[in-house]
Amino acid sequence: MFEGLSFEPAELPLKAEALRSEVREFIELQLPEGYERNSDFNEGHSPSFSSALGEKGWIGMTWPKKYGGAERTFFERYVVTEELLAAGAPVSAHWIADRQSGPLMLKYGTEAQRMKYLPGIVRGESYFSIGMSEPDSGSDLASVRTRATEVGGGWVVNGTKLWSTDAHRNQYMIALVRSEPPGQNRHAGLSQVLVDLKGEGVSVRPIVNIAGDEDFNEVVFTDYFVSSDEVIGEPGNGWDQVTSELGYERSGPERFLSAFRVFVEFVRLAGPQSDPAAVDLIGRLASHIITLRQMSISVAAMLQDGKNPATEAALVKSLGNDFEKQLPELVRLVMPRLESTHPLRLALEKTLLHAPSFTIRGGTREILRGVIARGLGLR
Numbered sequence: 001m002f003e004g005l006s007f008e009p010a011e012l013p014l015k016a017e018a019l020r021s022e023v024r025e026f027i028e029l030q031l032p033e034g035y036e037r038n039s040d041f042n043e044g045h046s047p048s049f050s051s052a053l054g055e056k057g058w059i060g061m062t063w064p065k066k067y068g069g070a071e072r073t074f075f076e077r078y079v080v081t082e083e084l085l086a087a088g089a090p091v092s093a094h095w096i097a098d099r100q101s102g103p104l105m106l107k108y109g110t111e112a113q114r115m116k117y118l119p120g121i122v123r124g125e126s127y128f129s130i131g132m133s134e135p136d137s138g139s140d141l142a143s144v145r146t147r148a149t150e151v152g153g154g155w156v157v158n159g160t161k162l163w164s165t166d167a168h169r170n171q172y173m174i175a176l177v178r179s180e181p182p183g184q185n186r187h188a189g190l191s192q193v194l195v196d197l198k199g200e201g202v203s204v205r206p207i208v209n210i211a212g213d214e215d216f217n218e219v220v221f222t223d224y225f226v227s228s229d230e231v232i233g234e235p236g237n238g239w240d241q242v243t244s245e246l247g248y249e250r251s252g253p254e255r256f257l258s259a260f261r262v263f264v265e266f267v268r269l270a271g272p273q274s275d276p277a278a279v280d281l282i283g284r285l286a287s288h289i290i291t292l293r294q295m296s297i298s299v300a301a302m303l304q305d306g307k308n309p310a311t312e313a314a315l316v317k318s319l320g321n322d323f324e325k326q327l328p329e330l331v332r333l334v335m336p337r338l339e340s341t342h343p344l345r346l347a348l349e350k351t352l353l354h355a356p357s358f359t360i361r362g363g364t365r366e367i368l369r370g371v372i373a374r375g376l377g378l379r
Contacts, residue, residue, distance in 0.1 A: 005311055005312065005315070005375065005376055006298075006302075006309075006312065007294075007295050007298040007299075007312060008298055008301065009294070009298070010294075010297050010298045010300070010301035011297070012075050012078065012079060012297060013073070013075055015073075015075075015076070016073065016075035016076045016078065016079045017079065019076055019079045019080060019083075020079055020083060023058075023079065023080055023083040023084070024083060024087070026052075026053075026056060027083065027084065027087045027089050030048075030049055030052045030053075031049070031087075031089065031090075032046055032048065032049065032090065035090060036346065036350075037087065037088025037089070037261055037347075038088050038261055038347070038350060038351075039085050039086065039087075039088045039257050039258055039259065039260040039261040040258040040259075040351070040354055041085060041091055041092060041095050041254040041258065042092055042095075042165055042215055042354075042357075042361075043090070043092060043215075043350075043354075044088075044089065044090025044091060044092055045090060045092045045093045045166060045169060046090035046093060047093050047124070047125075049089065049090050049091070049093075050090075050091070050093040050094040050124035050125075050127075051123065051124040051125060052124070053091075053094065053124050054094070054122055054123040054124030054125070055123075055124075057070040057072075058070075058080050059094055059097075059098045059121060059122050059123075059124050060098060060102055060118065060121055060122040061076060061077040061080065062074055062077055063102065063103075063106060063118065063122065064106075067106075067114055067115070067118035067119055067122065068118060068119040068121075068122035068123065069118070069122060073304055074300045074301075074303045074304040075297075075300060075301075075304060077300075078252075078253070078296075078297065078300045081252055081253055081254070082253045082257070085253055085254055085257045085258075085260065086257065086260055086264075088260075088261045092165070092166060092215075093124070093127050093166070093169070093170075094121065094124050094127060096127070096128050096129060096130055096165065096166075096170075097121040097126060097127055097128040097172075098121060099252065100130075100245050101117075101121070101128035101130075101172075101174055102117075102118055102121050102122075103245075104174065104192075104232065104241065104244070104245045105117060105118065105232065106118070107241075107244065108192075108232050108233035108237075108241050108244075109232055109233070110229070112229065113194070113229075113230075113232070117172070117194075126171060126172070127166065127169070127170035127171055127172070128170060128171075128172045128173060128174060129164045129165060129166055129167040129170045129172070129173040129197065129217075129219075130164060130165065130173070130174070131146075131161045131164060131173040131174055131175030131176060131195065131219065132144075132161070132175075132176050132242065133161065133162045133163045133164075134146060134159070134160060134161055134162055135160055135162050140367075141176060141239075141242060142186040142187055142190075142239070143186070144159075144176055144177070144178055144190070145159055145178065146158070146159025146160065146161065146175065146176075146177045146178065146221065147159055147177060147178050147179075148177040148178065148179045148191060148193060148226065150179070151225075153227060153228060154225055154226050154227040154228045154229075154230070155177075155179065155191075155193065155225070155226045155228075155231070156223055156224070156225055156226075157175070157177055157193065157195075157201075157221040157223075157224045157225075157226055158221055158222060158223060158224070159177070159220075159221050160218060160219065160220050160221070161173070161175060161218070161219040161221075162216075162218055162219075163207075163216050163217075163361070164204075164216070164217045164218075164219050165215050165216060165217070166215060166217075167197055167204050167217035167219050168204045168205075168206045168214065168217050170197055171196070171197060171198065172194060172195060172196060172197060173194075173195040173197055173219065174192055174193070174194060174195070174232060174245075175192065175193055175195050175221075176190060176191075176192055176238055176242050177190070177191055177192070177193055177238070178190055178191075179191040179235050179236060179238070180236060187239040188236065188239070189236055190236070190237075190238030190239050190242070191231060191232075191233075191234075191235045191236060191237070191238040192231070192232040192233060192238045192241050192242065193226045193230055193231055193232065194226070194230040194231075194232060195221075195224070195226070195230075197219070199224060200224070200225075201221060201222050201223050201224030201225065202219065202220075202221060202224055203219070203220040203222065204217050204218075204219050204220075205217060205218045205219075205220070209353075209354075209357075210353050210356070211350065211353035211354055243310070244308075246310075252296065253293065253296050255296070255316055255317045255320040255321060255324075256288075256289065256292040256293070256296070256316070256319075256320030256321075256323055256324055257289075257324070258324045258351075258354075258358055259324040259325075259327040259328050259351045259355065259358075260289075260324075261347045261351070262327060262328050262331055262344070262347045262348050262351050263285055263289070263327060263331070264347075265343045265344035265347050265348075266278075266281075266282070266331050266335065266344055267282055268343075268344075269335070269338075269342075269344050270282060277334045278334060281330055281331070281334055284330075285327060285330070288323050289323075292316065292319060292320050292323060295312070295315070295316050295319075296316050296320075298312070299312050299313055299316060310371065310375065311371065311372055311374075311375025311376065314368045314371040314372050314375070315368075315372055317368060318365060318368040318369065318372065321358045321359045321365075322359065322365075324355070324358050325355045325356075325358045325359055327351075328348055328351045328352050328355055329352075329355075331344075331348060332348060332352070335348070
């Protein structure tokens with residue numbers, strides 16, 4: 001094993017496993033009528049489902065009770081996350097706020113910011129978008145050009161963010177901005193600010209993707225004023241903060257389960273009397289899922305212990321995204337011709353259209369491999 005890389009064997013405790021049956025029962029009771037299940041966490045925006053999940057205490061599960069959290073373990077959160085994705089539940093409304101915006105505020109935000117924003121997230125009522133990517137910058141976050149100019153009482157923001165999921169429906173965004181002129185150190189002079197997506201000076205334009213959906217958005221800031229109270233952490237510390245935020249984004253089961261619904265329906269179609277090609281593929285896919293799941297649980301154990309598994313998280317995402325992109329293609333090669341309304345065909349068609357994004361969001365292959373290489377001392 002490389003120095004600096006650790007995937008110690010870990011198991012989900014019985015207390016966490018005991019949640020599974022309760023989560024499954026909840027999902028079946030709360031799924032919106034006629035909802036088409038999809039294991040991609042970006043799919044399925046249902047405020048009513050998120051609100052019901054909040055009432056169960058399953059958003060902000062590990063957060064302090066003073067902010068509405070349940071102070072439960074990362075293992076228990078893992079079980080809830082895994083069951084929601086496996087069932088194809090509609091989780092996109094609260095997903096970003098629960099996974100990374102809230103934890104970022106817990107780590108770097110002020111007490112006033114935590115008290116203002118976290119309780120609404122926990123209730124499943126307050127939704128956040130990511131404000132990192134920009135036109136012409138791709139995954140190179142150090143090249144962001146959205147500028148924040150200091151004025152009396154705050155900052156004036158001008159620039160454009162791109163690929164901001166659900167920004168046309170969400171209330172808030174945490175945006176990475178350049179608050180100082182660029183210098184020799186490209187990582188210096190960056191800050192993170194809280195943005196009211198309905199505020200004056202903010203324009204949100206949905207972008208239609210290849211699947212015909214409008215999940216992504218272009219967000220344009222024109223002299224948008226951010227008060228000093230809405231800066232996350234210290235001005236100029238944005239690079240350290242945003243890389244910490246990406247650690248939350250890269251390690252969970254969502255990084256290898258986005259195509260899981262296709263696998264479920266393929267196994268159901270194959271049944272107990274499968275032909276050899278189907279049996280071989282099911283075994284191959286299952287072995288990948290089991291391995292990636294074990295790696296992801298190991299990362300959850302590190303988070304539970306208060307560690308920062310940034311390299312391990314990047315590796316889980318890199319391997320997981322490659323797998324979930326390959327899964328629908330492999331199934332397509334062996335599945336029989338099906339009617340247009342068959343659950344496997346529906347799941348496959350939707351997943352194939354979204355699959356190109358799997359290896360881009362949260363960092364491209366190239367960016368992730370650079371993170372891994374640095375973590376291993378190879379560059």
